[in-house]
Amino acid sequence: MEVINxxxxxxxxxxxxVITFPTGLIGFPQxxxxxxxxxDGGRGVLKYLQCLDEPSLGFVTVDPxxxxxxxxxxxxxxxxxxIGISSLxxxxxxxxxxxxxxxxxxxxxxxAPVVVNPETRMAKQIISISPEYETRYYVFPVLxxxxxxxx
Numbered sequence: 102m103e104v105i106n107x108x109x110x111x112x113x114x115x116x117x118x119v120i121t122f123p124t125g126l127i128g129f130p131q132x133x134x135x136x137x138x139x140x141d142g143g144r145g146v147l148k149y150l151q152c153l154d155e156p157s158l159g160f161v162t163v164d165p166x167x168x169x170x171x172x173x174x175x176x177x178x179x180x181x182x183x184i185g186i187s188s189l190x191x192x193x194x195x196x197x198x199x200x201x202x203x204x205x206x207x208x209x210x211x212x213a214p215v216v217v218n219p220e221t222r223m224a225k226q227i228i229s230i231s232p233e234y235e236t237r238y239y240v241f242p243v244l245x246x247x248x249x250x251x252x
Contacts, residue, residue, distance in 0.1 A: 106156055107138075107156050112136075112151065114153060118222075120137065120223075121133055121224065122134075126215070126226045132154045132155055132158060134152070134154050135153060147162070147163055147198065148161075150195060150197075160197045160198075161199075161200055163198050163244075164194055167247075168243055172194075172211070173231075174211070174230075176189060177227070180216075181216070183225060184217075184225050189216065191218070195214060196209045196210050197210045197213075207240055208237040210236045211229075211234040213228045214229070
């Protein structure tokens with residue numbers, strides 16, 4: 102068990118839940134250890150990817166398959182194999198969300214999801230070779246509609 106101070110206050114981290122990025126995230130290659138923080142007990146679609154190496158670093162994320170039922174980006178095989186999986190069906194996916202002051206302009210990066218091997222907890226942010234996915238997809242209308250349907 103590890104305790105770190107974050108923007109949300111002290112956070113106790115179970116070592117079995119630590120996600121390791123051997124090469125870091127895109128733009129943050131020096132940070133390797135993260136944990137997914139679920140602030141609402143699993144009821145919401147937004148999760149927080151908290152860095153353990155630098156407690157001031159964290160990212161709002163969304164599981165794209167919860168929000169977009171047909172989300173199926175094509176990934177380079179060598180990238181998947183580098184974390185010990187052969188297809189996205191085996192993985193946990195998280196897309197980084199940018200939440201600006203005007204929440205209606207919230208975007209998510211569907212082009213480069215974080216791909217996690219749930220068994221080994223090894224992860225990599227992988228750039229999809231599918232051209233239809235955007236790095237700044239306006240996600241607020243989709244989230245708002247999902248909330249209205251599911252409560």
